[in-house]
Amino acid sequence: MIRVATILAFALFTLSACVTPNSEPLRMGPDGKPLPRAYKIDAGDTAKIQYRVLDGVNALRQAAGAAPLRLDPLLTAAAATHSRDMSVQNRPWHFGSDGSSPLQRVQRTGYQGMLAGENISETFENETETLAAWMEQADTRAVILDPAARDLGFAWYQEKSGKIWWTLVTGTPSPAQTPGADAPQG
Numbered sequence: 001m002i003r004v005a006t007i008l009a010f011a012l013f014t015l016s017a018c019v020t021p022n023s024e025p026l027r028m029g030p031d032g033k034p035l036p037r038a039y040k041i042d043a044g045d046t047a048k049i050q051y052r053v054l055d056g057v058n059a060l061r062q063a064a065g066a067a068p069l070r071l072d073p074l075l076t077a078a079a080a081t082h083s084r085d086m087s088v089q090n091r092p093w094h095f096g097s098d099g100s101s102p103l104q105r106v107q108r109t110g111y112q113g114m115l116a117g118e119n120i121s122e123t124f125e126n127e128t129e130t131l132a133a134w135m136e137q138a139d140t141r142a143v144i145l146d147p148a149a150r151d152l153g154f155a156w157y158q159e160k161s162g163k164i165w166w167t168l169v170t171g172t173p174s175p176a177q178t179p180g181a182d183a184p185q186g
Contacts (some may be wrong), residue, residue, distance in 0.1 A: 007020065020044055033075070039164070040162060047108055049070060049156075050152075050154050051071070052073050053131060053134070053152075053168070054069065056131050057069055058146055059170055060131075064145045065144055065145045070150065070155055071151075071152055071153075072111070073154060074106075074153070075106065075169045075170070076153040076155050076169075077109045077153070078105040078109045078167075079118075079153035079154055079167035079168065079169045080167070081096075082096065083156050083167045084157040084165070086122065087157045087159055092121060096099055096131070102115055106169065106171065113151065114174075115169070115170075115172060117142070117146060117169070118168065118169050119134050119167070120168075121166040122167065123131040124162055124163055127156075134168070144168070146170060148172050150171070150173050151171040151173055152171075153171070
């Protein structure tokens with residue numbers, strides 16, 4: 001277990017080096033910890049951020065012995081819808097303003113597989129810091145490392161204040177979607 005924790009910590013440290021630093025210098029608070037600063041996301045950064053998270057998740061999954069995930073546009077659509085809706089509701093929770101559950105949101109997109117899990121966050125932190133925070137909690141870590149999951153949706157909504165509503169959705173494709181599922185066994 002210590003070896004896995006060390007590998008996970010190293011993977012997160014390595015990923016944190018991939019985040020483009022803000023141009024302003026790091027300011028320290030009276031407690032000696034860095035003061036939070038606004039992390040602004042440009043519209044052109046979407047693919048870069050999504051693939052950075054996908055790479056981070058897959059590095060963590062590899063260290064835990066789980067198969068890699070692939071970015072799925074339908075799960076990403078469900079994540080984007082929920083991120084914006086959490087902002088409208090001004091609360092991080094798993095139900096939509098229309099009462100929809102994560103399962104219903106995934107079904108509405110036409111995703112043919114099964115929902116595996118959903119992680120959410122309301123923060124001013126960047127995607128790497130948010131992924132690290134999810135890995136610190138057993139329930140959100142379980143969503144990321146679920147060995148049954150094969151697909152990932154990842155999106156966010158950023159308010160003018162800089163607050164970001166992150167949503168990560170994982171899914172298990174139906175047998176018809178799984179490559180080689182229709183191959184003869186033998």
